[in-house]
Amino acid sequence: MTNEKKLTGAGLLFNVLEQHGVEHVFGYPGGAIMPIYDALYDSKVEHFLCRHEQGAAFSAVGYARASGKVGVCFATSGPGATNLITGLADALADSIPIVAITGQVATAAMGSDAFQEIDIFGLSLACTKHSFQVTDINDLEKVLHQAFAIALEGRQGPVLVDIPKDIQITEVNRCLDKLVNLENKVKLPPANVGSAIALLNQAKQPILYVGGGVGMANAIDELRDFATTTGLPSVSTLKGLGAIDPEDENYLGMLGMHGTKAANIAVQECDLLIAVGARFDDRVTGKLNEFAPHAKVIHFDIDTSEINKRRIADASILGDLKVNLPALAIPLAIKPWQAVCHEMNNNFAWDYNHPGELIFAPAVLKEISDKMPKNSCVTTDVGQHQMWAAQHMVFDDPSNFLTSAGMGTMGFGIPAAVGAQVSRPTDCIIAVSGDGSFMMNVQELSTIKRFQLPVKIVLIDNAKLGMVRQWQDLFFNGRLSETDLADNPDFIMLANAFDIKAKMITKKSQVSAAIEEMLEHDGPYLLQVKIDAQENVWPLVPPNTANDKMMEST
C-alpha cells in the first residue's frame, strides 16, 4: 500500500483545472479563498493577479473569446464575489464560457451574516447560466467537472462555483478518474429541413442574418460555404462580425442601430430572412413590428428558447450549426437581387472625406485596421468609439473582435485585452477605448505592467461620454447632463506611471506616423487620439423606429 497523501478540496480544484487543460486563471485573493491560493502556490496553473475582480472576470471573458477555451477567474467571498457580477452578466449576455470560483465563509458560519459573507449563490441566479454551492466535500470533484461541461455545452455561458472555506481544507479522495460525461440534457430532434428548403427556393430577395452564435458554434467554415453555395447577400450583428468573409461581395456589413445603410435597407426589403445564431436583439431590429416587414423567417439556433421569442419563425432549425448549415446549402437563383445589393454596397460606401485639421476617428480606425498585422485581435469599450470600430475595422474571425455586445459594458476593453494577450501571446492585441470607459477599469494598467503584456491601447478622446452626449443632442434638446469629461486626467502621465509608453496626437497629419510607431513598438503602448467632441456616429436609427428610417450625417 502506498501512503498516498490525501488531497484537500483546494488541491482537488487544481487537479480538475489541470484535467480540463486550464493553464491560466485570473483572480484576486482574500480571506475565504486563502486555502485555494495556498494550493495555487504548488500548482502548474499560472495565475494573473488583476487589480479588481471585475478586471479578473473580464480578463477571463477576453481569454475565452480570443482562444475558444474556457476562461477561469477566482475571487474571495463577499465584496470579491460581488465584484465579479458585472463580468458574469456580460458573459451571460454574450454566451461566453467562463468558470468563476468564489471562496465562501465556512459552512458553519453560513447564514449568520458572517464577516465577508454574501449569498453569492443567490445573487448568481440572474447572471449565470448555472451555479453551484458545494456544501459536501464529496460533491466537489463532480461539481467542478459539471461546471466546465455546462459552460461549454449547447449555448455557452458563465458558471459559478461557490466553495466554503472548510470545504477547501477538508481532505478528500479523488473518486473519478475520468471526466464525467454529462448526458446532454437538451435532446433536440433532428432538424426538419424540408420546409426551410422550400422557403429558400421560393425566395426572390433572401438575406442571411449572421449572429454571434456562428463563432460560438465554431461554424465559420460551414457558414462561409453556405454563403458561397447559396450566394446569399448577408448582414451581421455586432457580435457576428468576422464570421462572414469580409471579402465576400455579397456581404453588406453590420445591421441595426448603427448598421450600414445597405444592410438595413436590404433587410427591410427582403422576403426571407435566414437568421443564424442570432436573436433579434432590439439594437438589431429597431421597432420590432416594422423589422423586415415582408420577410418569412428561417431561424437556426442551438437554444430552443430563442425561437419565436421576439419574431415568429416560419421554419426553425434547432441544433448544431456545423451539421445544419450544410444541410441547407443549395444554389439559389437570385442574381437580380444580388445585383441590387451590390449596387447598394457601391452607392452607400463609407466616405472618409472629412474637412479640417482635426482627426476623424473612423479614418484612424480604418487605417489601424489596414496596417495591423494579420491575426490581430481588437477589443473595444462601449460608446461611439465602439461603433466606429465595428463599422470601420475589418475582421476575418469573430475571435479577433471582442466587444461587449449584449450587455454594452463600459470597462470591458482593457481587461478583455489582458485576457486576449495572455491567451495569444504572439498576436497583436489592440484595445480601442474611450476616455470615459478607459477610467472604468484603469487599474488593469497595473496588470499590463506586472506581466509586461504588449497590449496596444487606442484611446479615442473626445473628453465626453460621447455616445450619451450624442443622444442628448439628438433626443434631449441638447441638454448636456453629466456627459462632459473636460477634467480627465493627463492620460500620458497616467500611462507612464504604469511604465506604458504613450503619445498624444491632435492633428490629421500626425495619424499615420503615430499608428506605425504604436504597431512597431515592442511593449505596451497607449495612443491618445484627440478628436472633435461634436462628432456623431452615423447612420443612426432613432429609438423605436424602423431600420430604414435612419438619420445620416448632414
Next chain:
Amino acid sequence: MNNYQLMITADDKQVVLERILQVTRYRGFLINGINAKVNTGTNIGTIELLVRSERPIELLVDQINKLIDIKEVKIDNHAS
C-alpha cells in the same frame, strides 16, 4: 391575461424553486399558486405552478426547460 398550469419535474436541489420563481418573474409571468413536494425515494421534486400573463406560455416553458436541474415541463391546461 391568460392562466396556465405547469407541471414541472426537477432534481431535488434546494435552489431549484428559487430558480423557477426567478425565471417566472423575470419573463413576465405572475404566480397564482404553487404546490411543490419531493419524493424522498426518487429524489425527484414535482412543482405545480399556476401562472398568468399576456405572453404566450411557450416563452416560459422554454426558459424553465433551460434550467439545468429541470427534467420536464408540461403544460397542463390552456385555461384562460
